[in-house]
Amino acid sequence: xxxxxxxxxxxxxxxxxxxxxxxxxxxxxxxxxxxxxxxxxxxxxxxxxxxxxxxxxxxxxxxxxxxxxxxxxxxxxxxxxxxxxxxxxxxxxxxxxxxxxxxxxxxxxxxxxxxxxxxxxxxxxxxxxxxxxxxxxxxxxxxxxxxxxxxxxxxxxxxxxxxxxxxxxxxxxxxxxxxxxxxxxxxxxxxxxxxxxxxxxxxxxxxxxxxxxxxxxxxxxxxxxxxxxxxxxxxxxxxxxxxxxxxxxxxxxxxxxxxxxxxxxxx
Amino acid sequence: xxxxxxxxxxxxxxxxxxxxxxxxxxxxxxxxxxxxxxxxxxxxxxxxxxxxxxxxxxxxxxxxxxxxxxxxxxxxxxxxxxxxxxxxxxxxxxxxxxxxxxxxxxxxxxxxxxxxxxxxxxxxxxxxxxxxxxxxxxxxxxxxxxxxxxxxxxxxxxxxxxxxxxxxxxxxxxxxxxxxxxxxxxxxxxxxxxxxxxxxxxxxxxxxxxxxxxxxxxxxxxxxxx
Amino acid sequence: xxxxxxxxxxxxxxxxxxxxxxxxxxxxxxxxxxxxxxxxxxxxxxxxxxxxxxxxxxxxxxxxxxxxxxxxxxxxxxxxxxxxxxxxxxxxxxxxxxxxxxxxxxxxxxxxxxxxxxxxxxxxxxxxxxxxxxxxxxxxxxxxxxxxxxxxxxxxxxxxxxxxxxxxxxxxxxxxxxxxxxxxxxxxxxxxxxxxxxxxxxxxxxxxxxxxxxxxxxxxxxxxxxxxxxxxxxxxxxxxxxxx
Numbered sequence: 139x140x141x142x143x144x145x146x147x148x149x150x151x152x153x154x155x156x157x158x159x160x161x162x163x164x165x166x167x168x169x170x171x172x173x174x175x176x177x178x179x180x181x182x183x184x185x186x187x188x189x190x191x192x193x194x195x196x197x198x199x200x201x202x203x204x205x206x207x208x209x210x211x212x213x214x215x216x217x218x219x220x221x222x223x224x225x226x227x228x229x230x231x232x233x234x235x236x237x238x239x240x241x242x243x244x245x246x247x248x249x250x251x252x253x254x255x256x257x258x259x260x261x262x263x264x265x266x267x268x269x270x271x272x273x274x275x276x277x278x279x280x281x282x283x284x285x286x287x288x289x290x291x292x293x294x295x296x297x298x299x300x301x302x303x304x305x306x307x308x309x310x311x312x313x314x315x316x317x318x319x320x321x322x323x324x325x326x327x328x329x330x331x332x333x334x335x336x337x338x339x340x341x342x343x344x345x346x347x348x349x350x351x352x353x354x355x356x357x358x359x360x361x362x363x364x365x366x367x368x369x370x371x372x373x374x375x376x377x378x379x380x381x382x383x384x385x386x387x388x389x390x391x392x393x394x395x396x397x398x399x400x401x402x403x404x405x
Numbered sequence: 406x407x408x409x410x411x412x413x414x415x416x417x418x419x420x421x422x423x424x425x426x427x428x429x430x431x432x433x434x435x436x437x438x439x440x441x442x443x444x445x446x447x448x449x450x451x452x453x454x455x456x457x458x459x460x461x462x463x464x465x466x467x468x469x470x471x472x473x474x475x476x477x478x479x480x481x482x483x484x485x486x487x488x489x490x491x492x493x494x495x496x497x498x499x500x501x502x503x504x505x506x507x508x509x510x511x512x513x514x515x516x517x518x519x520x521x522x523x524x525x526x527x528x529x530x531x532x533x534x535x536x537x538x539x540x541x542x543x544x545x546x547x548x549x550x551x552x553x554x555x556x557x558x559x560x561x562x563x564x565x566x567x568x569x570x571x572x573x574x575x576x577x578x579x580x581x582x583x584x585x586x587x588x589x590x591x592x593x594x595x596x597x598x599x600x601x602x603x604x605x606x607x608x609x610x611x612x613x614x615x616x617x618x619x620x621x622x623x624x625x626x627x628x629x630x631x
Numbered sequence: 632x633x634x635x636x637x638x639x640x641x642x643x644x645x646x647x648x649x650x651x652x653x654x655x656x657x658x659x660x661x662x663x664x665x666x667x668x669x670x671x672x673x674x675x676x677x678x679x680x681x682x683x684x685x686x687x688x689x690x691x692x693x694x695x696x697x698x699x700x701x702x703x704x705x706x707x708x709x710x711x712x713x714x715x716x717x718x719x720x721x722x723x724x725x726x727x728x729x730x731x732x733x734x735x736x737x738x739x740x741x742x743x744x745x746x747x748x749x750x751x752x753x754x755x756x757x758x759x760x761x762x763x764x765x766x767x768x769x770x771x772x773x774x775x776x777x778x779x780x781x782x783x784x785x786x787x788x789x790x791x792x793x794x795x796x797x798x799x800x801x802x803x804x805x806x807x808x809x810x811x812x813x814x815x816x817x818x819x820x821x822x823x824x825x826x827x828x829x830x831x832x833x834x835x836x837x838x839x840x841x842x843x844x845x846x847x848x849x850x851x852x853x854x855x856x857x858x859x860x861x862x863x864x865x866x867x868x869x870x871x872x873x874x875x
Contacts, residue, residue, distance in 0.1 A: 143474045144516040149548040178759045181712035191665040197712025224683040224754040274711040279664045413866045417785035442782040461780025490687040490749045529747045
């Protein structure tokens with residue numbers, strides 16, 4: 139475990155008191171974002187997202203399967219995240235620990251609850267056969283803000299995913315069209331995460347900021363400006379005003395990031 | 406030597422032959438040939454062939470000046486992270502304070518940063534450091550960053566030329582640990598300039614004329630330029 | 632399971648247009664990751680592999696420490712999305728075996744005596760798979776080790792040869808691996824020719840083995856040059872940029 143030197147913690151806090159951050163950004167500012175899609179041939183959809191030095195690769199695999207018993211008319215979404223040892227000296231190999239599980243579940247909810255994937259269009263035979271969409275998040279380089287990088291990666295990958303109906307022809311009923319088709323998607327909500335250090339709210343934390351942060355808040359907003367998902371993390375607390383600040387920052391940044399996402403998927 | 410900077414060598418590369426040349430640091434001998442054991446630049450002095458490494462974790466040597474971060478306080482010692490493959494032990498007898506039994510936490514605790522010296526390294530690389538010296542103490546305020554340990558010499562410069570230039574134009578107090586850590590104290594602007602200078606040195610470590618270029622860069626909007 | 636596909640035609644042309652002694656296209660980039668001590672991104676045919684090195688660092692848990700030298704722990708893993716039928720995340724028996732043979736190969740060339748009680752951790756992730764991933768993985772790991780400044784006797788490299796349609800060929804592609812007659816991945820220390828990794832499955836006569844082995848070694852040497860160029864390019868280019 140990396141011990142944070144007190145000097146560093148104090149320096150980051152001192153800078154924050156002067157309205158500054160260690161890399162010169164403003165509190166609301168994101169690092170440089172790069173989105174590249176269709177990077178893995180074997181995957182039905184894929185995207186590589188870089189936010190500053192943080193790098194995440196998301197791959198989408200499609201399979202046939204049974205729907206959940208309580209939702210016979212919907213396709214299935216399944217999200218997993220791996221904090222592989224490649225990405226940080228502190229990540230160990232082994233079954234996913236709580237960080238990886240929380241990350242996967244937050245991204246999953248963001249996709250599922252926002253209904254950005256039209257799961258009703260993924261039904262083949264109601265109650266029997268549906269398309270299953272596996273979202274696998276692979277963290278490659280950890281420098282803070284995995285939530286936003288992973289969410290953005292998932293959206294970019296899903297937006298360029300093709301359902302490989304042709305490959306599964308033999309297992310599909312006669313009437314079902316056997317051509318590949320794009321995964322049916324609607325306008326995605328964009329997730330933005332801020333951390334709190336003392337009384338300061340900073341967006342898109344880098345590693346040094348993240349490990350001294352007291353609390354973290356992720357807010358997903360849609361193109362209309364409505365809130366679609368929220369998650370608070372770490373053991374500190376937020377005041378109501380701070381929450382408002384985060385929502386506002388998430389709305390502003392969300393719009394910008396959405397523009398970039400659309401550009402990268404060729405919309 | 407070419408105009409493009411020093412020559413990069415890679416592990417297994419043949420550098421010369423004995424007995425005309427002799428094997429120095431970072432080399433090994435096989436069938437009378439001297440080979441590089443790691444990524445670095447070639448340096449031949451008095452017929453000794455050395456490799457100056459370009460990358461690699463810090464390898465502690467007795468007498469090295471290091472910046473450590475305390476990991477844990479125990480009853481009669483502290484475990485300190487000195488950015489080496491192994492943690493270092495700081496014994497209560499190696500500090501300038503009189504410590505009552507188990508009072509170690511009062512003096513140094515987890516997260517404290519210290520300027521220390523490597524006291525001993527045994528064959529299995531168990532390390533001990535000391536604070537027993539006027540020049541060694543606990544660090545307060547300022548900022549702490551890490552750099553590639555192999556560029557330590559370039560950050561110091563020939564006869565301290567580089568580090569003096571950096572201090573002059575940024576008006577910061579700087580302590581450079583051989584173990585790839587730097588402590589900087591000054592105003593935010595000055596500290597930012599030091600960080601930029603260090604990044605530049607890391608990127609251009611193998612080039613010639615680096616000291617002049619760093620001076621040019623720092624002069625650009627420095628405060629009291631002569 | 633044999634198929635009726637003709638893997639190599641009478642003119643010696645393979646399914647992807649290659650001749651019997653042709654390598655697939657290989658691209659190697661040293662570095663690329665910021666947290667890792669050393670890293671490498673490699674593309675080999677349809678394979679995409681990324682390798683990262685952390686270390687030397689104290690080996691944990693304590694009982695794994697060797698008081699005389701560093702232990703080398705390579706972890707080969709395939710991403711869930713790297714194959715046609717999604718693979719469940721986590722190590723399976725195949726990955727564990729490949730991790731072991733790669734660790735052993737690397738241990739031979741790393742100067743481990745310099746770091747008693749330490750561990751050199753190598754992480755290999757296959758992001759896109761198309762036959763020959765263990766060779767791609769080891770080759771990338773070797774570059775990542777150099778990039779991390781780990782002292783080594785040589786830079787190891789791996790390549791496979793095999794037999795398809797009765798003919799010995801270099802660097803099996805996907806269908807060739809699935810439907811061919813034999814597969815022989817090897818890793819060598821290019822400077823000395825020492826064999827660090829050797830596995831074989833299928834059916835080869837003694838002569839065919841020798842042919843395949845020699846072919847794989849030749850392949851290794853070609854790839855070794857690409858590894859070296861990638862490393863020099865990363866480090867020498869900083870110099871070139873400045874002198875302009």
